[in-house]
Amino acid sequence: MKRQVTMKDIAKEAGVSIATVSMICNNKDKNISEATRTRILELIAKRGYVPNVMARSLVTKKTKTIGLIIPDITNPFFPEIARGAEDMASKSGYSVIYCNTDDKIKRQDNYIKILTEKMVDGIIFAHSAEKAEADFNKFRIPIVLIDRDSKADNVVGRVLVDNEAASMAGVSYLIQQGYKKIAYIAGSMKTKTAQDRLAGYRRALMEHGMPYDLKWVKKGSYRSQWGYDAIQEFEKESLSFDAIFCGNDLIAIGAIKALKEKGIYVPKDVGILGFDDVYLAQMTTPPLTTIRQPKYEMGYRAAELLIDVIEKEKKQEEKKERIILDTELVIRQSTK
Amino acid sequence: MKRQVTMKDIAKEAGVSIATVSMICNNKDKNISEATRTRILELIAKRGYVPNVMARSLVTKKTKTIGLIIPDITNPFFPEIARGAEDMASKSGYSVIYCNTDDKIKRQDNYIKILTEKMVDGIIFAHSAEKAEADFNKFRIPIVLIDRDSKADNVVGRVLVDNEAASMAGVSYLIQQGYKKIAYIAGSMKTKTAQDRLAGYRRALMEHGMPYDLKWVKKGSYRSQWGYDAIQEFEKESLSFDAIFCGNDLIAIGAIKALKEKGIYVPKDVGILGFDDVYLAQMTTPPLTTIRQPKYEMGYRAAELLIDVIEKEKKQEEKKERIILDTELVIRQSTK
DNA sequence: TACTATTAGTTAAACGTTTAACTTAAGGTA
DNA sequence: TACCTTAAGTTAAACGTTTAACTAATAGTA
Structure with missing residues (x-):
């Protein structure tokens, strides 16, 4: 590979100082005549000079x-x-x-x-x-x-995004639609988002005078496999629900898959609410009702x-x- | 923000030269005594020194x-x-x-x-x-x-990936399954992949003694909207087919959606073959038959x-x- | 005329490393 | 003793820029 063309080369060939070239490159050219300016600029184009960002960064930080x-x-x-x-x-x-x-x-x-x-x-x-x-x-x-x-x-x-308010709005919508037993499959509790969404779920229930019970919430990860697995867990505990709020769309998709395999249909038998509105969400069957984040x-x-x-x-x-x-x-x- | 700790600082405090510190940092320490080595290393940790990559890159390139x-x-x-x-x-x-x-x-x-x-x-x-x-x-x-x-x-x-061979194998599978009129919705012909996949589609048809006709191939982009639109184009031309090979999974998903809206079901009425096997592909209804790329x-x-x-x-x-x-x-x- | 301003630059230090070439002291060998 | 080797460093140039401080020549002004 050929050596990089430097400012020095340009300066030398043009018969000016390095500083002059530098100033022209950085548009600090108040003190440069239009003639030299264009001359240097042409030379730069001709030689294919590109500034070395390392050197620049070293001084500018x-x-x-x-x-x-x-x-x-x-x-x-x-x-x-x-x-x-x-x-x-x-x-x-x-x-x-x-x-x-x-x-x-x-x-x-x-x-x-x-x-x-x-x-x-x-x-x-x-x-x-x-x-x-x-x-x-x-x-x-x-x-x-x-x-x-x-x-x-x-x-x-x-x-x-106000995860708590968004979740509360979403779960409230579920309640307004007539759902009575709403479970929550949460994502990773290591994240603040999961904690806030849980809080929103809880507040929605409370404000509508519905019981909040940890039996109905499962905590896991933000992957679709977890949505799938959570459904098995609910089944083991023979918990019944008519809607599930899912920590994100991936979880929702996994849950729908698990339900479908058990002959439980969405939204006929249970309603599903996702979170995020990822691209996938509109492509699944049924397309997901979800809370969109920008x-x-x-x-x-x-x-x-x-x-x-x-x-x-x-x-x-x-x-x-x-x-x-x-x-x-x-x-x-x-x-x- | 406080000034960065430099090698100079470390060298000065330890009473050695900069070169010594540098050599220790870069494990070129054959000529450094174990005593100084650990002393410097400790000092580095203590002062939280991190090398300046700009300076290093400037010399090492x-x-x-x-x-x-x-x-x-x-x-x-x-x-x-x-x-x-x-x-x-x-x-x-x-x-x-x-x-x-x-x-x-x-x-x-x-x-x-x-x-x-x-x-x-x-x-x-x-x-x-x-x-x-x-x-x-x-x-x-x-x-x-x-x-x-x-x-x-x-x-x-x-x-x-051998796009031509993969496509040929995929389309051959379609033929073996008994599909007779196989259309192709291609992605962006600006890409070599789309060209190769078209070639594979063509070869599969030819080698099975089936006619290759450009009427059955639509060229567009790699987006799902294009899959959706392509179906409308086929309909306008009142072309009938019993299977579609799609340039990628996104196109396939768009096509399925358009077909579903027209009351045409997959795979009952027409078979769909995708390409890529993106995560989405297993989540749609029906899950996609597709050519997986690693x-x-x-x-x-x-x-x-x-x-x-x-x-x-x-x-x-x-x-x-x-x-x-x-x-x-x-x-x-x-x-x- | 003497002074000031302006234009069009130049000089040189600085940024924080790496590395080839050199030094110095101690130990080994013939 | 005289010479060589090795260990443990040091010195100084180089990498390619930016930028503050300086200069030299010309033009303008009172």
Whole structure:
């Protein structure tokens, strides 16, 4: 591979100093004559010069790169978030390094270390709450939380959804539709979202004067296999229900599959309510009634917020934005 | 934010030279006494020193970062690939920057430029063939192609699937099941995959002495809306068929939806064969018969190959690996 | 004329590492 | 004793930029 063309080469060939070339590249050209400016620019194009970002970053301490730490890109909830973040980032000239943690603290810590070393300018983070509260002090860079809240106060912002209110609205809808015995299959309780959704489920029941009983809630993970398995558990305990609120759409899909195998039909025999409205949700039979989260927007706004902080170099203290995005109950055919 | 702790700080505090610290950090410590070694290591831990990768990269010309250029992470075919690549990369201490091109040449070129500037050590690339052949000469870094082949000869490797053979096997299966009039809804003809799958469809028909007629093939995009629309087009032309081979699972799902709305049932009235075996495929009603691609493995192997080239600094000429992964016909319930 | 401003640059230090070449002291060998 | 080897470092250049501080020449002004 041929050697990279450097500023030095350009400067030498043009008979100017390196600083002149640098200034032209960075549009700090108030003190450069139009003639030299175009001459240098042409030379740059001709020689195919591209600036070395390493060298630049070394002095500016900005890498124009952000990190995106999520549990698993393979979970259909996350690609849209990632896409939103990437679209916004690239619009502002940033690249994004993505990291899958599987909600494992160890992987999470490792990525934090790596991203710190790589000197990313900031991080978008859907963190696991496995340890009571993540230690964000490890970060010396701005971080914005998505999807999952945390009490940690050294983050510059959050882009969330009101999981409790959304769940409450969803379960209330179920109640209004006449469902009497509503079970809840929760996702991983390691996440704040699962805790909030449980709280919403509970509040909906209470406010409608219906009993809240932990017998009717199963706690597991956010995978469709868990939805499938949870149904078996309910059956073992011979618990009967006429509707199930599921922690996310994947769980809902697994549950529907299990019910179908037992000859129980949705929504005829039991109603199913999902959460997220992933792409899949409209493709299943029956299409899922679910609570939509604006996933793309979540990623987009998070990147926007983060980049804003980075560029303004706001102190973390200054302004901690908390953006709450709207959810929407999407009524399809898994409920009557 | 506090200043980064540097090697200089460590060296000064320990009363050694910077070079000593550097050598210890990089395990080039043959000439370092065990005593100093542990002393420095302890100091590093105590002060929380992390090396500045920018500075290092500036001299070594390695960033331990690779790029992943794909059309769209939101397309369920790609997350698994991305995950495979990321898993392998992080195992070897590499990070991955991901880029969505939407198969737009302009975005593609832009990312190539950015990744070059950021000095990634290599690129994994699912490229669009919109322009006859992509100009990989823009790259001064190793690149491995995934999913879509190209005649370009300045790539260090490819990880592919034999789309033609796989399609031929799939369509042959359809024929063996007794289907007589098999249509094909193709994805974007900008991609080599779509072209190869068409070739396979054609060969299957020909080798079984069945007529190949372009009336029965519709060319569009890899989105489920296209599958839906293609059915309307067939109807307008009042073409009848008893099976459809779809360019991917998304198309298949869209087609099934359109058929269902017209009261045509799968597989009773028409059989449907998909491609990819995305997660969705087993969740739909009916679950899709489809040709599975080893997506995770594709990403994993591509990263493995790329990193191998990077670390060995093989010349591009030396060894151009072409890895062909096995596909598998997964028979579910969308065919009889 | 003497002074100030403006234009169009240049100089050189700094960013935090890596690494080839050198040094110095102690120990071994003939 | 004189010479060689080895261990345990040190020195200094290099990587490719950015940027604050400086300069030199010309134009404008009182």
